[in-house]
Amino acid sequence: MDLLTIPLHDAFAPLAVSFVLAAMGLNIHYGYTGLLNFGQAAFAAVGAYAMGVAIASFDVPFIPAVILGVLFSVLLALLMGIPTLRLRADYLAIVTIAVAEVLRLFFTTTNKDYFHARDGVSGFTSGFRNANPYSEGMLGFSRNDLWVMTVGWLLVAFFCLLTWLLVRSPWGRVLKSIREDEDAVRSLGKNVYYYKLQALILGGVIGAFGGFVGALGLASVQPDSYNLDFTFIAFTMLILGGAARVLSPVVGAVLFWGLLSFLQTLLSKLIGEWGVIPDSILNSEQIGNVRFMVVGLSLMLLMIYRPQGIFGDKKELAIDGR
Amino acid sequence: MAAETTQDQTNPTDAPDAGQVRTGREGLVGLENEPGVAKPDPIVVATGIMRQFGGLKAVDVDHLEIQRGVITALIGPNGAGKTTFFNLLTGFDTPDSGDRTFNGRSLKRMSASRIARMGMVRTFQLTKVLSKLTVLENMRLGATGQIGERFWAGVLPFLWRGQEAANTERARDLLARFKLDAKEGDFAGSLSGGQRKLLEMARALMVEPELVMLDEPMAGVNPALKQSLLGHVKSLREDGMTVLFVEHDMDMVRDISDWVVVMAAGRVIAEGPPDSIMSDQRVIDAYLGAHHDTDITQLDAEAVMAEAEAELREEEQS
Amino acid sequence: MVKSRPLAVLAALLVAVLTLGIAVGASPARADDEDESERTLTAQLEDSASGNTPVEGVEITVTTSDGDEFTGTTDADGLVEIVFTSPAGTPVTVSLDEDTLPEGAQLRPGTKTELTVSSTLSTISVDFAIGPDNRDVETKLDRIPGAIYNGLLFGLVMAMAALGLSMIFGTTGLTNFAHGELVTLGAVCTYLLNVAAGIPFLLAVPMTVVVALGFGWLQNRILWAPLRHRGTGLIAMMIVTIGLQFLMRNFFAYITGSRTELYDDFTSPTGKDFAGLFTYTGRDLAVAAVSIAVLTVVLLALSYTRLGRATRAVADNPALAASSGINVDRVISIVWVVGTALAALAGAFLAFQLGITYQIGQLVLLLLFAAVTVGGLGSVWGALIGSLIIGVLIELSTLVIPTDLKNAGALALLIVILLVRPQGILGRRERIG
Structure with a gap:
């Protein structure tokens, strides 16, 4: 029974919401504009750290702290976009992956009075929790979780609506055209660089909201939550759902997060309770590695065999693979 | 819009006594067949344009003027640097040295999109229609000054619906003129090579350009469509636009161009009216230098075939 | 036929790697836990x-x-x-x-x-120093020669990996985000052979290179070649490299766990003083000599052998190369084989400085990208020069910023280069747009 209930539980929990938002941001980047951002974790991290540190160390109220987080993610987008968006797609990918790693090192090793190294930032949730309308938990979620989930899923709905409106507007038409052929768009007098920067910022800000939700769910901001795993899981979720569809990152993320949780539960049972797999092949520490190997393999296989995602139709493949 | 204002502003200053300036085709009468000859009413002036790839000088043009309101052809053997020169004029590539002006304004450090907004719009040798957009959406994309293309306005459809409807109407008119109206709902990717050329040209007109630059408009177009394409190019001139095109098809060059510029090995070697330029010794030498013992017309046929095949291969791969 | 190929290859790849790992790696690494010794x-x-x-x-x-x-x-x-x-x-x-x-x-x-x-x-x-420093004070200036020495050494080793990355990019246009893992492969494989199987280091390294040659051939054969033939786009392939990176990294983590391991041999060489400027060891010299020899051979081969010239022709213009009778597929296959082996050799050596951990790849990838971008993506000499610059830069940067953050210096240089000269020092403008 746990094999079903735990994954179902996890698939809607605060952490899953945080991945949904991260994947939605990547959908704007990769799905609609064709930008390769391999550092979505950096946006989530910058958002979460800015909010967390502002509240915990500087007593900034909750809403201004969130706005601060958004501002920092915009700055990050400018930092990564300005040098790279005039160049080949690889350069953005290289810089984003590098910035994400260096930021993680930065949060781990510097300004320990504010970032608290690996322990991370905590003590910033009271403002948010005081507004909690739930008096008790239900369905196995604590009342805090329920509150984070309510706000988180409302954010998801809001950003879905925003994305839906945008991709149907002339603005979205320019983005989709850039994805297909930048030069054609340029020849028609559109400032491609400017649109790419806007897309990078929008997707980054959505990613930062993923960071907020994750931080509120865990009640802490730790550097290791924002390693490359974060980005690649979000990427896999996006590809699974099928890029360039408004709801695909949501479906992909819930499905994939549920799947990962199922795998975790199953493997733990196989080595623990049921004792099917001997400890010499797999111990509890290694379950995480095996799960992530599955992530990597899924991403490869999806990209090779179903780049349009599970629900997409290859004929009207929204993403040109080249 | 922007393009029109520029024109209004520049014309009077350029030509205070407009009655005296010989505009359009008239202005070409009696000019010398010398490379770099000055035109009475130039829309584009290029000076000292140089572009090197590695050690190779791809383009090295001392001086070239393009007369406003006429159809100018840019010809030359393969590898003469025509397309590179095109890219340099339209901002898709930047010259290592030299500058070009459009309506008297320098294009130095100007992006391709900015140049297009100024009224100098190009098409591509290998057509760049957006195959995953419908024909109509391709056309709508061409319209400039769209409110809905701004991020915040994009979210609020009531701000841009009216303008979009007006653009759509203009797009449908153009599609009807280019006989693509029946296809407006189809994905552009489903069009034939010739139809793509037509769509690309129609889309360029959505920008409301003053100068239309066509890079090999006939390459890969089947003969049946060629005549109608020729007609469309001519009609651009009748509508008051200036046309500059690169072409290998000498029939087309002879048929529609008012002036021909010949490039070889990166330089402009001759220019003049089509009937006299074909017999110019320098032009013959340039073509013979590139391909021994070949008659110019025959050579062009070969070149077109080669281009068409290259394009076909490219399409197969995609 | 074509469709099932990549899957089969992937499966084979996975099985091969898994067997290698489980057979040699997993158990001994854990056996070490019991093998505790009393120390003072x-x-x-x-x-x-x-x-x-x-x-x-x-x-x-x-x-x-x-x-x-x-x-x-x-x-x-x-x-x-x-x-x-x-x-x-x-x-x-x-x-x-x-x-x-x-x-x-x-x-x-x-x-x-x-x-x-x-x-x-x-x-x-x-030793924990207490009180003010009364000794002959070692100033930052005194540390410069040592930093340059260490940086050059690191850069030389890294250049081998960068060369492979650059060659793969040059011939296929693909930016290989899994290249760092090929470096880890070298370190982990040498470790397994040396520590788990008890093979002397000097023998384990050539064996690792052989394994890497095989792995390079295999990954091209089962993954990249079929994808190329299907006409899969470069962006899609880049995402596949990211997937492979993730798969391999976690596989290495599965083998080594979160520990940082050391080889059995040559772990603590004696340092010798060089003119009072810096300390060097015999191991350093051997590593540098091998790296220089390997780099020289590869660079000479690229310039003077038929195959090398063919490689440069493919990098220059694949279509033209193909039409002039060069077997482009074979060239690319060899580039993958050689590139993988170079990366693995670099990994075997880098493990001396970094320790054997699954995180080598991620760390080195960032530095590799910085190196090839600074030098010029696709240029072989650029890869070499870029690596040396990055190596020296990160060591020198420790004089002013915390050691933990030294890689940030590489990133900063990367961003500056992209702003002022995106084609890198030796790259060509045409490649970047």
């Missing part, structure tokens, strides 16, 4: 502020890689001796509790309260 840590604390008087009552803690803690306190002579057990060959952390320092005694500015000791000797001695 000694330290003597003296306060230079008061004429090197012993400092008494300071608490020193040894933390092993298992997380076990052993604590001792300095006696009247300032001496402390802590007996502890730790898994063989793993580093330990020694920390000093600053709160227990007696009144008036202060750690010398810049002295860390926590040291990581990777020595495998049975008696370890450490």
